[in-house]
Amino acid sequence: MRYASKRWFSVFVLPTFVAFSIAFLIPFIMGLYLSFCEFRTVSDANFVGFENYIRAFSANGDFLNALWFTVRFAFAAIIVINVIAFLLALMLTRGIRGTNLFRTVFFMPNLIGGIVLGYIWQLIINGILYNYGYSITSNATFGYWGLVALSSWQMIGYMMVLYIAGIQNIPTAILEAARVDGATPLRTLRSIIIPSVMPSITICLFLTITNSFKLFDQNLALTAGAPAKQTQMVALDIYNTFYGRVGYEGVGQAKAVVFFILVAVVALLQLYLTRSREVEN
Amino acid sequence: MKKTRISDILIFVFLVALSFVFLIPIITVVANSFKDKFSISQTPFVLPNSTTFSGVENYINGIADTxxxxxxxxxxxxxxxxxxxxxxxxxxxxxxxxxxxxxxxxxxxxxxxxxxxxxxxxxxxxxxxxxxxxxxxxxxxxxxxxxxxxxxxxxxxxxxxxxxxxxxxxxxxxxxxxxxxxxxxxxxxxxxxxxxxxxxxxxxxxxxxxxxxxxxxxxxxxxxxxxxxxxxxxxYGSVDMGAMMAMLVLSIVPVVTFYLTCQKYIIKGVAAGAVKG
CATH class of the missing domain: 1.10.3720.10 (MetI-like)
Incomplete structure (x- = not known):
């Protein structure tokens, strides 16, 4: 059915398409090309092949360190956030008094921006560490767990809301049947609730994975990579490569391409793995 | 009529405690925004008292700086x-x-x-x-x-x-x-x-x-x-912690106000936006 004639294209699609092209499509394609060039601005590019990619990994250890730190951070954050969020969702779907108030409180940190979150947690963590004569930048371990705590505080509420929606979608008839058949709560959880909320698990994992990998504001505000770039995540490392010193723009762009491929592969792999476990109900 | 189970009471107590943990960071920042800037970094978990209370001075400085x-x-x-x-x-x-x-x-x-x-x-x-x-x-x-x-x-x-x-x-x-x-x-x-x-x-x-x-x-x-x-x-070379606290509070206030007034839509919107994925 094609009743909307061609002339309406310019009204309905063109504004979005032009903005999308300028903000995303053209910069993306240029970015791919420039990662193989040496350049200062975007107009003075010289093709250099894979040199930027080689320099990204070999010039200093920053990029590899940042990649490794990001993966370690993401691993801890994804587990902590999803486990706690799921448990809270189970607790908040039992009809306990005050459910709405609890949900309101747990979700609230999500609305606060990354920069502000970073400074709030810097105050909290430094306040605790001060008693032992440390600060958050004296050891990379503090920054690591600080980031995990911060992201958990920020994202648990969001994922909890998604899990609650998933659990509430389970037909009560199935849960009743399980109860009548004498299933233990643990058995119900394993055989009914978890398989039924697989779509929620898929989306929550997807959101936590991509958010954890892309984290920037929180990283910048909490530690800015200190001490000695040890708590620098990939997004911040790329930013510093671009704007930190002249002559490294190509290297920054090459790092960005590697980063993009990494995020895309991990996200797609996860979608594929969890989608295949979703059941039709 | 649903009977109240022991497990529900335990969960309720746990959730109250956890809510408090979730609110501590925000309460701490608000409390510190009224303390003089030298007594923030070292004792952030102490409420302002007669010697450290600085009124709205941090807010005035923060607004002027930023x-x-x-x-x-x-x-x-x-x-x-x-x-x-x-x-x-x-x-x-x-x-x-x-x-x-x-x-x-x-x-x-x-x-x-x-x-x-x-x-x-x-x-x-x-x-x-x-x-x-x-x-x-x-x-x-x-x-x-x-x-x-x-x-x-x-x-x-x-x-x-x-x-x-x-x-x-x-x-x-x-x-x-x-x-x-x-x-x-x-x-x-x-x-x-x-x-x-x-x-x-x-x-x-x-x-x-x-x-x-x-x-x-x-x-x-x-x-x-x-x-x-x-x-x-x-x-600046060194951060004015007082001004920083005041600015954090001023940044949070509009967000929390928006959240508390549109909470129903926000939570529904977040859930609906994800289901489509």
Whole structure:
């Protein structure tokens, strides 16, 4: 059915398409090309092949360190956030008094921006560490767990809301049947609730994975990579490569391409793995 | 009649304790914003007392250092305008490309979806250079750029909903003499309203808090709230902790107010926005 004639294209699609092209499509394609060039601005590019990619990994250890730190951070954050969020969702779907108030409180940190979150947690963590004569930048371990705590505080509420929606979608008839058949709560959880909320698990994992990998504001505000770039995540490392010193723009762009491929592969792999476990109900 | 179980009471007590843990960071920042700047870093968990209480001095200093009122204005202006523009244009686009499945439109749809997983750093440098070149480095240009960046998620969510609207309603409108524009505004958009609220809320939460994009595009001339807060850290050798605390509180107040008044829509919107994925 094609009743909307061609002339309406310019009204309905063109504004979005032009903005999308300028903000995303053209910069993306240029970015791919420039990662193989040496350049200062975007107009003075010289093709250099894979040199930027080689320099990204070999010039200093920053990029590899940042990649490794990001993966370690993401691993801890994804587990902590999803486990706690799921448990809270189970607790908040039992009809306990005050459910709405609890949900309101747990979700609230999500609305606060990354920069502000970073400074709030810097105050909290430094306040605790001060008693032992440390600060958050004296050891990379503090920054690591600080980031995990911060992201958990920020994202648990969001994922909890998604899990609650998933659990509430389970037909009560199935849960009743399980109860009548004498299933233990643990058995119900394993055989009914978890398989039924697989779509929620898929989306929550997807959101936590991509958010954890892309984290920037929180990283910048909490530690800015200190001490000695040890708590620098990939997004911040790329930013510093671009704007930190002249002559490294190509290297920054090459790092960005590697980063993009990494995020895309991990996200797609996860979608594929969890989608295949979703059941039709 | 449901009987209260012991396990429910235990869970209730646990949730009360956890709520308190969740609120500690915010309470701490609020309390410290009223302490003099020298007694913040070392004893943040002590409430202000007669020697450390400094009244609203931190707020006065913070506002003077960061130009908070103007940052608030720009944040509000950019967020409201961008969200309005995004909802308007992406709903039209999503409807049009879902109903006209040409090869171009299908490709465009997949490009929108694709753009959602690309990290900002991938386009950061080239995009800010292009924005500079096209003179988009002002608040109005920024709104246009937000339309481009917001298009991915917004078109995706709108399209998911358009697919579930029966096409016969639109056909009836066309037969009754509506043109395409009228059909969209009088028949389709009213049905899209709940989705429009979802899209508006997700984009508001993102744009209001966004730091890097506005910093790169307009940061040197126009500060939004996140830029103003970060500026407090970057602009001086040592940070005025008092001013910092006051600015954190001033940044949180509008967000929490928005949250508490629109909570129902926000939580529904967040859940609805994800289910479509």
């Amino acid at each position: 130009g908070f009122p103007s940052a608030f204005f720009w944040s509000l202006f950019i967020t409201l305008s961008s969200v309005g523009v995004i909802v308007l244009f992406t709903s039209m686009t999503a409807w049009y490309i879902t109903r006209n499945k040409t090869r171009f439109n299908k490709t465009l749809y997949y490009l929108f979806v694709f753009s959602m997983i690309v990290p900002f750093q991938m386009v950061m440098f080239t995009m800010s250079k292009i924005a500079n070149l096209l003179r988009l480095d002002n608040p109005f240009g920024l709104i246009f750029i937000y339309l481009g960046f917001g298009a991915g998620l917004s078109v995706f969510i709108f399209s998911g909903f358009v697919k579930s609207i029966p096409i016969s309603l639109e056909e009836a409108a066309i037969i009754d003499g509506c043109n395409v524009f009228q059909t969209f505004w009088h028949v389709v958009f009213p049905m899209l309203r709940p989705t429009a609220i979802t899209v508006a809320i997700l984009n508001t939460m993102w744009i209001w808090n966004d730091y890097l994009l506005p910093y790169l595009i307009i940061g040197s001339d126009y500060k939004t709230i996140p830029i103003a807060v970060q500026y407090l850290k970057g602009g």
